[in-house]
Each structure stands twice: as structure tokens, then as C-alpha cells.
Amino acid sequence: MARKRKGRDISGWLVVDKPAGLTSTAVVNKVRWAFDAKKAGHAGTLDPEATGVLAVALGEATKTVLYITDxxxxxxxxxxxxxxxRTDDAEGDVIATSDLRPSDDDIKEALHAFVGDILQVPPQFSAVMIDGERAYKRARDGEEMDIAARPLFVDELTLLDRPDADHAVLMLVCGKGGYVRSIARDLGAALGCLGHVLRLRRIWSGPFDAEDGISLEQIDELAKxxxxxxxxxxxxxxxxxxPELTCTPEAAVKLRNGNPAMVIASGVEYGDxxxxxxxxxxxxxxRYKSGEVHPSRVFVTA
Known part of the structure; x- marks a missing residue:
């Protein structure tokens, strides 16, 4: 018989303002402990040195993670x-240098090529799977891998500031699967001057903003x-x-049992x-079909 997981049946989202120096998994484990929650997960990994929004899902909210990830x-x-x-960020050894520095106009012009539907090659030190193993594990052993380019939608990429000739501050708005380190690497290559990420902060993710996030210090202080x-x-x-639709209590029972049920609908089309x-x-x-919703995920505690 499987061992029953200990902890509270608690559901919802906690928006954490992740500090530098911790993995996303370590933050999730801290949140699970602080809430004494049975189940927790996160919507989109941040590199250990990155800061900002890490949306942590507890309980039934883990069933909605993919919508934040997407x-x-x-x-x-x-x-x-x-x-x-080597790592396309400041944590890795410098493997090449250039004395060339781009102008502001050079940067702004180069950014156009990175907007829209693009193809992006993930960093060698990334979590993509290569022949059944994480790329970063093979890279740590000194292996140079041929990683296939992956599609990425970039909604916006803009120059925010130019503190000096060596640095540029940018803002990226993108869809699922984007690697900021790859953007910096490829931008440096396009400008002929090389480049890597020095500092990275996720300022929002879907509906969640960093300014609304709780710190790890607060989580420790208020734990349990x-x-x-x-x-x-x-x-x-x-x-x-x-879109949100509503239903009667009788229909809710059917849906929670995994069966189609009639709903009160407006503004949706067949298959939405x-x-x-x-x-x-x-x-x-x-999915909405002819007055009914055919459930793919049900929430058993709410």
C-alpha cells in the first residue's frame, strides 16, 4: 500500500520574490515546509542567480501550473x-573576449531580429534533455553538445538603459521556453562583440508581479x-x-466525477x-461542447 503523504490539504498560489543564490526547487521546498503542505510545485524555473517572480502552486493549484508556464x-x-x-552568464568562465562595443543605435537595430517567432538554441548549461540526460550534467563533464534550435515567441525586446559601453539593460517579454542567457549570447554574436547575462530578474509571470511577491525572510518569519x-x-x-463559466451544484458533482455537464455559458465557442x-x-x-463542458482537470478541494 502506498504511503499517504503527510501535510495539510491547502491549495492556492504563493508569489515568491526569489533571491539570488537559490535553486527554484529549494524555494518550493521552503514554501512546502512553511505551509506544511502535502503538495507543491512551481511555474517556470529561474536560474539560481536569477531573482524575481517564482509562482509556487500548492495543492489543487498544481493542476493550473501549465497555464502560468504557457x-x-x-x-x-x-x-x-x-x-x-561557458554558461552564457556571469557564473561561467570567460572563453572569448572582444574589444568591440556597440552603439545604442546598433543595439536597437539588432533587437528587431529577436522579436516575433524566432528559433533559439538553449545554453549548453540548461535543463533540456539530450539523449535522456540533462544538458547541464553533460556540460559539467566538459562535453560540447549540438543542441537543436527551439521555437520561441518574443512579444517585446527593448533597450531600457545603457549605464556604460560595457553594459546594456534590456526588457524581454516572451512565451514558454525562453532562455534569457541565449538572447544575451546571440545578441552579442549578432553585434560582433560577444555577450553574456550579468544580472537577471523576472518582473512578472502571467498574472503574477514581483512587486507583490513575498520574500524568503518573510516566509521564514511567518512559517506555519x-x-x-x-x-x-x-x-x-x-x-x-x-474564460470562466458557471454551473449548478448538481452539474458540479458530475464535473468533479469526470463527467460532462451542462453549464451556463456566454462568449465561448465550441471547443474552447x-x-x-x-x-x-x-x-x-x-472543453466547451454544445452547452456542456467535458472536464480534463477537476478540483476536488476548493
Missing amino acids: ALKAYEFTVRFGQAT TAELDAYLRPLEEGLADL ECWVSCDGAPVAVG
């Missing part, structure tokens, strides 16, 4: 020109108290990009993905 995200980052590193519970946001915030609530509580996510 949503647009915004990053503010500093590029260091004149140096390429009602005051920390007050920071938890409803699981339906993870469904903000989907949506979420259903009953008396303000989330019930299910599914």
Missing part, C-alpha cells in the same frame, strides 16, 4: 558586452502561521487566461478551453 513572462536583464562565457496563509492567492488566479465555477468555487477545466 503565459507570457517579462524579464529585466543586464548584458555584459565583450565577453562570452495564519499570517502566512493570508499571503496565499486563489488557485483560480492560475486560470486567468481562460474554459474553467467552471459553482458558487464562486473552481470545479473543473475542460
